[in-house]
Structures are given as C-alpha cells and as structure tokens.
Amino acid sequence: MLRMLLLLLLLLLLLQPASYVAVISPQDPVLQIGSSLTATCTLNPELGSRTGSLYWTLNGMILSNSTYSMLGPDALSVTLHNLNGSQQQSGDNLVCHRADGHVLAGSCLYVGMPPEKPVNITCWSRNTKDLSCKWSPGGRGETHIQTKYILKYKLRWYGKEKECENDGTAGKLRYSCYIPRNLALFTPYEIWVEAANQLGSATSDITTLDILNVVTTDPPANVQVSRVGDLDDQLTIRWASSHELKDVLFQAKYQIRYRLEESVEWKVVDDVGNQTSCRLAGLRSGTVYFVQVRCNPVGIYGSRKAGIWSDWSHPAAASTPSSQQLKSGSCDSKPSQRNSTLRRELKQFFGWVRKHANGCSGMSIKLYDQWRVWLQKSHKTRNQVGKRNLSLSFYYLF
Numbered sequence: 001m002l003r004m005l006l007l008l009l010l011l012l013l014l015l016q017p018a019s020y021v022a023v024i025s026p027q028d029p030v031l032q033i034g035s036s037l038t039a040t041c042t043l044n045p046e047l048g049s050r051t052g053s054l055y056w057t058l059n060g061m062i063l064s065n066s067t068y069s070m071l072g073p074d075a076l077s078v079t080l081h082n083l084n085g086s087q088q089q090s091g092d093n094l095v096c097h098r099a100d101g102h103v104l105a106g107s108c109l110y111v112g113m114p115p116e117k118p119v120n121i122t123c124w125s126r127n128t129k130d131l132s133c134k135w136s137p138g139g140r141g142e143t144h145i146q147t148k149y150i151l152k153y154k155l156r157w158y159g160k161e162k163e164c165e166n167d168g169t170a171g172k173l174r175y176s177c178y179i180p181r182n183l184a185l186f187t188p189y190e191i192w193v194e195a196a197n198q199l200g201s202a203t204s205d206i207t208t209l210d211i212l213n214v215v216t217t218d219p220p221a222n223v224q225v226s227r228v229g230d231l232d233d234q235l236t237i238r239w240a241s242s243h244e245l246k247d248v249l250f251q252a253k254y255q256i257r258y259r260l261e262e263s264v265e266w267k268v269v270d271d272v273g274n275q276t277s278c279r280l281a282g283l284r285s286g287t288v289y290f291v292q293v294r295c296n297p298v299g300i301y302g303s304r305k306a307g308i309w310s311d312w313s314h315p316a317a318a319s320t321p322s323s324q325q326l327k328s329g330s331c332d333s334k335p336s337q338r339n340s341t342l343r344r345e346l347k348q349f350f351g352w353v354r355k356h357a358n359g360c361s362g363m364s365i366k367l368y369d370q371w372r373v374w375l376q377k378s379h380k381t382r383n384q385v386g387k388r389n390l391s392l393s394f395y396y397l398f
Contacts, residue, residue: 114200
C-alpha cells in the first residue's frame with residue numbers, strides 16, 4: 001500500500017508544470033507576406049528579472065529598440081511591419097534575449113502566401129497499366145509554408161470521386177502523383193489538383209483525359225549498331241519493339257538520334273516509321289557513333305491519335321570502317337604501320353589460297369605491292385573496287 005502511494009506521489013510531481021524563464025506569444029504564427037506582427041516576451045515573475053535590459057533578434061539580427069514596447073515589469077513586445085517571405089524552410093527565428101545574450105524564449109515565423117490554383121497538369125500511362133501525373137504550383141510558386149496537394153479524379157459521366165494514393169507533400173513527389181492500377185481505357189477521366197495550407201486553399205482547372213491518348217511505352221530494347229560490310233559511311237541499327245504492348249492492337253512509330261563520339265549534339269531521324277531497323281548513310285569514316293531509339297504508340301485499340309514518346313533507349317555504339325584512300329593534300333602520319341597491316345592481311349589471304357588452290361606457290365608479297373600501286377594510281381579505295389575489277393586484278397597477278 002505504501003509503495004502504491006509513493007508511486008502516485010511521484011506521478012503527481014511529474015505532472016506538475018515545469019517552471020519557465022519566459023514565453024513568447026504568439027508561438028509559431030503563420031502570416032501572409034506584407035502583414036504585421038506584434039509579439040510579446042513575458043518573463044516568469046518568480047525569477048525577479050526585469051524587461052528593461054531585454055532585446056529581440058530576428059534570424060540573428062538585433063531589432064531596433066524603436067520597435068519595442070514595455071508592457072510592464074515582466075513583458076516586452078516587438079512590432080514587425082510589412083513582413084517578407086520566410087528565408088528558410090524551418091521558419092524565421094524570433095528570439096527574446098537577456099542583456100548578456102542568454103536566450104530566454106523563441107518563436108518561429110512562417111511568412112508566405114495562400115496557394116494559387118495549380119497549373120500545367122500533365123499525365124501519361126505506361127503501357128496502359130498505370131497513370132502518372134505532375135503539375136506546377138500556381139502564381140509565384142510557394143514560400144516556406146507547407147502546402148498539401150491532392151490529385152483527385154473520376155470518370156467523366158459517372159463514377160465516384162477518388163484521391164491519388166500519395167499525397168504530394170514530400171521530396172520529388174511534391175508535385176506529382178501515381179495511380180498504379182484499375183484504369184478505365186474507354187471512358188474519359190476528369191482530373192484536378194487541390195492545394196491547401198494554413199492561409200487558404202485553391203483548386204486547379206479540370207483536365208479531361210483519355211487514357212488511350214496518353215500512352216507511352218518502355219524504350220525499345222536490344223538496340224544494336226553494326227557495320228554495313230566494308231562501307232565506310234554507313235551503319236545499320238536494329239532494335240526490338242516493346243513487349244509490354246503485344247496484347248494491345250497498335251502500331252509503333254520510331255525515332256532515331258545519333259552523334260559523334262566527341263560531340264554533344266544529336267542528329268534526329270524522324271522518318272523511320274514502324275520498321276525495327278534502319279540504315280544510316282553519309283557518315284564519317286573511321287568514327288565512333290552513339291545511337292539511341294525511342295517509340296511512340298499509334299492506333300491503340302483503334303484510337304486515331306498518337307501516344308507520347310517513350311524515353312530514349314540506352315545508347316549503343318559502333319565505329320565506321322576506316323577509309324584506305326589517301327586524299328589529296330592529306331598527310332599519312334604512319335605509312336609504315338598502315339603498309340605493315342595491309343601486308344599482313346594479304347599474307348593471310350595468300351596462305352589460304354596456297355591451301356586451297358594449285359599452282360600458286362610462286363606468289364610473293366611483291367605482287368601485292370604492285371597491285372597497291374595500281375590501286376593508288378587509279379584513285380580508288382578498296383571499298384570502291386568492284387568484285388569484277390578485284391578478280392581481274394588477281395587474275396593479272398596470278
């Protein structure tokens with residue numbers, strides 16, 4: 001019984017209000033830009049302190065004593081006019097100090113504006129399976145007053161109003177929302193965004209949305225770039241269509257972009273159509289090219305409108321063959337290395353010929369040198385020499 005009484009007494013002591021040094025009122029007010037505020041610092045009379053030696057700071061800056069008012073021996077007020085928007089996310093710090101700089105009490109000021117109606121609502125559906133939307137805050141945007149955004153939607157002619165699952169209040173999701181399932185494909189939606197904070201609320205205009213007109217796909221997969229034989233100005237690109245939409249009646253149109261390895265500027269090929277391969281021509285020989293492909297679904301379930309372009313695929317790369325022609329006015333910096341490579345290639349060819357043909361044992365590398373001289377004099381590259389000329393040349397050499 002005694003132990004129970006001791007426990008009750010301890011509990012009563014813990015519930016007693018703690019003594020305070022000073023308090024500021026109002027505490028943590030939310031104010032509109034341009035408004036005024038009078039705050040009061042009230043001392044605990046039991047401490048025997050007086051307000052004559054107190055001073056105020058706002059975000060560490062001492063406020064002029066011309067803004068102070070003595071409300072008695074235990075209370076000192078300060079009046080702030082035409083407040084600007086808060087300078088930091090945590091609010092502006094209004095602090096009451098003792099003469100020696102000791103902090104007696106503090107309050108946070110949140111100064112901003114009521115929200116204006118959100119704008120620029122944009123939505124897209126990836127593979128008709130979900131819906132993502134984003135928007136922008138209206139007017140001048142937000143100051144540091146927490147504003148909550150809620151995206152709401154309903155079927156246009158019937159259906160119950162629903163809210164998006166995430167509330168659009170934190171991080172990268174602040175101005176976006178994701179609806180993961182249960183979409184109607186053949187009935188338009190009405191979509192809008194509501195914004196609210198402690199100073200007011202606002203609602204966006206209603207956007208009417210047809211899911212089939214905002215479909216996008218995953219980027220084309222398995223993009224491959226390869227050479228076109230020995231042609232030094234062409235590359236072939238092949239890719240696979242998005243497999244997620246194989247169960248949907250649609251045609252896809254594709255777009256290609258490519259750039260030189262040392263360049264940041266992309267060139268775009270628009271007229272690819274719905275084929276899954278394309279040949280690039282007019283390229284620079286002996287150069288590495290980066291290539292990307294993207295897709296736009298067209299005619300989904302009979303819709304006449306195009307969808308939304310997908311993201312670009314991961315870049316694929318290939319190099320065009322190096323031209324062997326010495327152009328007029330050019331300088332071959334490593335002729336010995338180039339000739340050594342050509343000699344090695346032809347030795348390999350002659351070795352194959354010796355194994356598979358009769359009467360060729362007397363061929364030497366000098367015959368190849370004579371043939372190269374003939375080629376250079378005719379101003380033709382190896383790629384430009386036709387099969388007929390090449391066979392005639394070797395017939396002459398043999």
